[in-house]
Amino acid sequence: MKNTITIVLLLLCNGLTFAQDNAKKKLETKSMFEVQVDSKTYELEEGNELDIDGELKNPKISIKLLGYKKFNAGNLSFEYPSNFSFEVEKSEAYRNWTLDGNNYVIMIFDIDGASQVKDFIDNMIIQFGKENCKTKDIQSQLGEKMLSGIQLNVELVGQKLSIEFYKYSTGENNSKYIAFQDSLEEDGSATVEGKMTFEMINTSIQYK
Structure with missing residues (x-):
């Protein structure tokens, strides 16, 4: 079974909120997060989904905002x-x-x-x-x-x-x-x- 956790859900679970006042800005600069699910650690870009193979039973999930963002202008x-x-x-x-x-x-x-x-x-x-x-x-x-x-x-x-x-x-x-x-x-x-x-x-x- 594949478990899909979106960054939005993780943010809500961790009591964090993130807003952008400009849709273009949101596409061009994104926050990066470290997500820990039980003993495994993942690096995730804002807005992306985290796919986890296998069945999760009462998982412990934590999220940390990393000290850098990702800029993307297409080219x-x-x-x-x-x-x-x-x-x-x-x-x-x-x-x-x-x-x-x-x-x-x-x-x-x-x-x-x-x-x-x-x-x-x-x-x-x-x-x-x-x-x-x-x-x-x-x-x-x-x-x-x-x-x-x-x-x-x-x-x-x-x-x-x-x-x-x-x-x-x-x-x-x-x-x-x-x-x-x-x-x-x-x-x-x-x-x-x-x-x-x-x-x-x-x-x-x-x-x-």
């Missing part, structure tokens, strides 16, 4: 810290997702038409002021891909900021980008949050 998915806020902006030819932590920000762009990483960097230099900016070409391994991009370092009013911008996919009339912004430590080193988040994304990212 790109990865895990990120659950305390990050989530915002999305969409129009006919432009889509932007922003995941914002305390010191670290992840940005994903999906843009129709011709564009390059340099276009974004040039616009940011105008905003911050050329005298406050330095750039360099970079390469980073992100999952199965070696991505090329540009790093923009900004020093403004005593604060140091690093923005790494990469193109991860190019179509005939479309380009997709991922960017990482870190509010650096006083000595110019990456924050703990930044290093931890980048590693979490690096080990979980999937391109579709």
